[in-house]
Amino acid sequence: MGFMLDKVVPWGRSFDEYVRMFDLSAADLQQRILGCGDGPAEFNAELSRAGGCVISFDPIYVFNTAQIRSRISETYEAVMNQIRLNWADYLWETISSVEDLGRIRMSAMDGFLTDFETGRLEGRYIAGELPFLPFENQSFDLALSSHFLFLYSEHLTAEFHLQSLREMLRVANEVRVFPVLTLDGKPSQHLNSVTACLKEDGYCAELKSVPYEFQRGANQMLVIKPSAFTN
């Protein structure tokens, strides 16, 4: 049957995973970055500590640290159970076991929780929901979506995806989305129709291989930018 969750869950990947999922170069990491649906984002905590410029956007940031910690604890067993049930759908190389995965994810989310109050005061964690973003046009170089758009294609319509990506392209020069598979490991049913609309809008939308694969077959990101910028 494949991986199933009845809602979008707060679950966070590590800084190192973000770098590989989005194939971020040293130059990319110096850009103004927006993470949409960033959840418990160690990426923000670590990059900010290293002097980078990153803002994360997610509905869970309306809650305080204790409330987010408790949501993560509630989510933990549900996610780990789904991973155990669908063990063969993952590549157990860099991450060697379900227990190892639990440790890596919890360590990444702890990194976020420790940073959250400071980051919120500094304006690095902004609460809100796609398909609307509270930012000026072109205020970022790069907007990222990890494990939200396309992954939850059963929960979110094609129209929601299109509106969200157009909004991300309004505020950033380039958008990267990873993965483009759904929770049960199939290509998203929205990918072709949404990218066709974006191409009609004048964007170039391409799949690029990345040096990251945990969910089997999920090793490509979608890169969208104005056609004139691609050569």
Ligand SMILES: C[S@@+](CC[C@H](N)C(=O)[O-])C[C@H]1O[C@@H](n2cnc3c(N)ncnc32)[C@H](O)[C@@H]1O
């Ligand atoms: C599975 S988590 C992914 C977190 C992080 N990007 C990562 O890859 O580790 C999905 C996130 O999407 C957020 N989310 C749910 N609805 C959203 C919306 N309408 N706009 C932005 N984020 C949303 C959830 O709160 C959750 O933190």
